[in-house]
Amino acid sequence: MSPESVYKKYPKNEASSLIAMLQDIQEIHGYLPEDDIIRVAKHAGVPTSRVFGVATFYNQFRLTPLGKHVIRVCRGTACHVKGSLDILQTLEAELGIKAGETTKDLLFTIETVACIGACSIAPVMVIDGKYYGGLTGKSVYKLINEYKSKE
Amino acid sequence: MNIKINNNAYWANPGETILQVTQREGIKIPTLCYMSDLTPTGACRICVVEIETGQLVPACAFPVYNGMEVQTNSKKVRRSRKSIIELLIANHPQDCLVCVRNGNCDLQDLAAEYGVRSYRYVGEKRSGKLDLASPAVERDPEKCILCGRCVRMCHEVQNVGAIDFVNRGFYSQVSPAMDRSLNTTACVYCGQCVVACPVGALREKSYLKVAWEAINDPEIHVIAQVAPAVRVAIGEEFGLPPGTITIGKIPAALRRIGVNEIFDTNFAADLTIMEEANELIERIQSGGKLPLFTSCSPGWIKYVEHFYPELLEYVSTCKSPQGMQGAMIKSYYAKKTGLDPKKIFVLSIMPCTAKKFEAGRPELSVSHTDPDVDVVLSTREFARMLKIAGIDFNRMPEEGFDDPLGESTGAGVIFGASGGVLEAALRTAHYMITGKDMDQIDFTSVRGLQGVKESSIKIGNATLKVAAVSGLHNIDRFLEEVRNGNSEYHFIEVMACPGGCINGGGQPLPSSPEKIKKRMEAIYEIDRSLPKRCSHYNDSVKALYDNFLGKPGSKKSHELLHTHYMKRESI
Numbered sequence: 219m220s221p222e223s224v225y226k227k228y229p230k231n232e233a234s235s236l237i238a239m240l241q242d243i244q245e246i247h248g249y250l251p252e253d254d255i256i257r258v259a260k261h262a263g264v265p266t267s268r269v270f271g272v273a274t275f276y277n278q279f280r281l282t283p284l285g286k287h288v289i290r291v292c293r294g295t296a297c298h299v300k301g302s303l304d305i306l307q308t309l310e311a312e313l314g315i316k317a318g319e320t321t322k323d324l325l326f327t328i329e330t331v332a333c334i335g336a337c338s339i340a341p342v343m344v345i346d347g348k349y350y351g352g353l354t355g356k357s358v359y360k361l362i363n364e365y366k367s368k369e
Numbered sequence: 370m371n372i373k374i375n376n377n378a379y380w381a382n383p384g385e386t387i388l389q390v391t392q393r394e395g396i397k398i399p400t401l402c403y404m405s406d407l408t409p410t411g412a413c414r415i416c417v418v419e420i421e422t423g424q425l426v427p428a429c430a431f432p433v434y435n436g437m438e439v440q441t442n443s444k445k446v447r448r449s450r451k452s453i454i455e456l457l458i459a460n461h462p463q464d465c466l467v468c469v470r471n472g473n474c475d476l477q478d479l480a481a482e483y484g485v486r487s488y489r490y491v492g493e494k495r496s497g498k499l500d501l502a503s504p505a506v507e508r509d510p511e512k513c514i515l516c517g518r519c520v521r522m523c524h525e526v527q528n529v530g531a532i533d534f535v536n537r538g539f540y541s542q543v544s545p546a547m548d549r550s551l552n553t554t555a556c557v558y559c560g561q562c563v564v565a566c567p568v569g570a571l572r573e574k575s576y577l578k579v580a581w582e583a584i585n586d587p588e589i590h591v592i593a594q595v596a597p598a599v600r601v602a603i604g605e606e607f608g609l610p611p612g613t614i615t616i617g618k619i620p621a622a623l624r625r626i627g628v629n630e631i632f633d634t635n636f637a638a639d640l641t642i643m644e645e646a647n648e649l650i651e652r653i654q655s656g657g658k659l660p661l662f663t664s665c666s667p668g669w670i671k672y673v674e675h676f677y678p679e680l681l682e683y684v685s686t687c688k689s690p691q692g693m694q695g696a697m698i699k700s701y702y703a704k705k706t707g708l709d710p711k712k713i714f715v716l717s718i719m720p721c722t723a724k725k726f727e728a729g730r731p732e733l734s735v736s737h738t739d740p741d742v743d744v745v746l747s748t749r750e751f752a753r754m755l756k757i758a759g760i761d762f763n764r765m766p767e768e769g770f771d772d773p774l775g776e777s778t779g780a781g782v783i784f785g786a787s788g789g790v791l792e793a794a795l796r797t798a799h800y801m802i803t804g805k806d807m808d809q810i811d812f813t814s815v816r817g818l819q820g821v822k823e824s825s826i827k828i829g830n831a832t833l834k835v836a837a838v839s840g841l842h843n844i845d846r847f848l849e850e851v852r853n854g855n856s857e858y859h860f861i862e863v864m865a866c867p868g869g870c871i872n873g874g875g876q877p878l879p880s881s882p883e884k885i886k887k888r889m890e891a892i893y894e895i896d897r898s899l900p901k902r903c904s905h906y907n908d909s910v911k912a913l914y915d916n917f918l919g920k921p922g923s924k925k926s927h928e929l930l931h932t933h934y935m936k937r938e939s940i
Contacts, residue, residue, distance in 0.1 A: 252547055255546065255547070256546075256940060259546075260939075264530070265524065265529070265530025265531070265533065265546075265555075266530075266546035266547075266554075266939075266940045267530050267531060267532055267533035267535075267544075267545055267546040267554075268524075268530060268533050269546070270533070270535055270544075270546035270547055271533040271534050271535045274535045274536045274537070275534075275535075275536065275537050
């Protein structure tokens with residue numbers, strides 16, 4: 219789908235299609251670029267501030283592009299007890315970004331998940347859909363540097 | 370419907386909220402996020418009352434039903450309200466002593482009323498960056514209590530939508546889109562958000578320091594000009610009843626703090642009428658763009674520039690009275706007295722925050738380098754200035770404005786209220802067309818606090834259809850008509866703030882509909898009391914045309930008193 223087709227698909231000045239439009243735009247770009255937020259506002263006939271309010275309210279919307287590798291760190295109860303904070307902090311230090319952010323070179327994004335559903339191998343993280351369990355700070359350090367060296 | 374409030378029986382109408390009934394019956398329930406006439410949100414919960422089931426409900430949003438029993442002052446209610454206040458101040462910077470709203474803050478008042486004596490909850494506080502970039506309105510998100518009054522004002526009343534709630538939960542904030550500063554949005558600087566804000570999260574940018582520096586500099590000749598709506602409102606800052614007329618005290622106070630000369634913006638309002646009435650007649654006679662929209666409200670001008678730039682040629686090219694007065698001081702008056710315009714400092718005292726932006730517009734400069742108006746103070750800032758200077762305002766004698774830009778008529782003063790510019794212009798347009806005054810000078814059908822007032826008037830053999838509109842959401846239908854080419858109007862006055870400048874963003878706080886009504890009555894009282902009530906009888910204006918400008922609409926008038934506008938981005 220192209221951005222143009224999104225704007226064609228929804229009627230003008232119809233505020234009720236705001237969320238659906240934002241979802242379609244994000245589907246195309248992987249996030250909501252600023253120019254599209256402005257354009258969606260004009261199309262739906264609502265102030266830009268309102269579109270931005272909606273985009274920042276819902277967790278599903280991103281305002282920054284996703285990295286090539288998306289790292290999801292489980293911060294659920296079991297993982298927390300098994301030291302997932304250490305995993306997260308190691309990643310943040312190694313990549314120089316905070317959870318929710320993407321590295322400047324657009325290679326890595328760190329996200330946290332409340333429970334990823336793999337408590338038996340806690341603490342867990344998922345990189346591009348691949349599960350890594352029983353992690354320690356040291357093993358995460360090694361793993362992430364392997365990813366880095368492949369790039 | 371029969372309901373009981375505090376065990377007493379009352380009548381209530383279906384669809385009414387508990388708060389509407391209690392306000393009618395004189396039973397006090399505290400409110401914070403509530404705004405009469407706007408969508409209730411029940412956001413702050415301070416208006417909770419207990420109903421017969423033992424439930425706590427927000428009175429502002431809860432509809433009455435037959436047989437309802439309400440307690441407004443039960444133990445549970447008192448405890449809840451106090452807890453709500455304690456929770457609000459737990460996430461609020463405790464810097465009341467150095468806050469601009471110290472002494473007139475709704476949150477401070479509530480904490481005092483409910484006897485909050487300690488900071489009971491301590492925890493993480495919201496952080497947010499100060500937005501000081503605009504020339505008129507500042508935002509301090511850390512002080513924000515998320516009541517949403519500014520958001521509803523900006524969206525529902527002003528139809529601008531420059532700010533809204535962003536993020537979620539603890540991280541919620543009121544902010545422009547993309548976390549921009551206000552100066553890069555479509556904010557029109559009307560300042561109605563400042564009037565709506567119960568705390569110090571939104572406030573005018575203060576230029577007091579610049580004003581004092583000019584006054585203290587012996588090399589600088591400081592000339593003040595005072596807008597019409599200031600004289601019916603500033604008394605409130607000094608404990609006088611709303612609507613007290615303090616025309617004479619203002620120049621007296623200004624002289625005592627060291628301002629060299631005091632001119633009246635009402636003079637420039639009369640001048641504006643001469644130019645604008647002439648422009649209206651020219652457009653009617655030559656088949657120019659109609660309707661003609663007035664141009665004295667800088668918030669309205671910025672609104673058209675952002676949202677209807679293709680209609681800018683319908684807007685009068687007349688500068689606002691503030692702009693005209695600045696231009697006349699730095700050209701006519703400087704020439705007349707031999708003063709170097711570079712040594713003249715024009716200090717405007719305005720009921721407005723948008724005037725601060727207007728003064729900085731590069732078009733409003735007769736020298737093309739320095740602004741015609743150097744600094745704009747709001748009514749509130751001016752009151753602060755007088756308090757700092759130890760001026761006992763209420764004991765000031767009645768003094769006059771200085772010549773030659775101080776004389777004014779009743780037509781000038783009514784610029785302060787919605788409908789006034791229209792009425793003043795018709796008084797003079799009638800005279801210009803027919804050579805005689807209207808039989809009835811008072812054109813009452815365009816007076817009052819309604820957002821839209823329409824009328825028609827017969828001048829000579831033509832009937833003009835006119836309207837006075839205030840509160841920007843009311844103007845869209847008129848603009849849409851013009852856009853679609855089916856507008857029947859000849860002349861439309863627009864003021865950004867509901868009710869006009871008397872309810873401007875720079876006026877004393879807190880505001881209330883009763884206060885605005887009193888200020889409006891005072892404006893028309895001044896008009897009635899003046900010997901001259903039409904701009905064309907202002908002798909100083911006549912002298913200005915005879916000695917300097919020629920006639921209304923002359924080449925010189927166009928050069929000095931008219932301006933142009935620009936398209937702006939709408940974000």
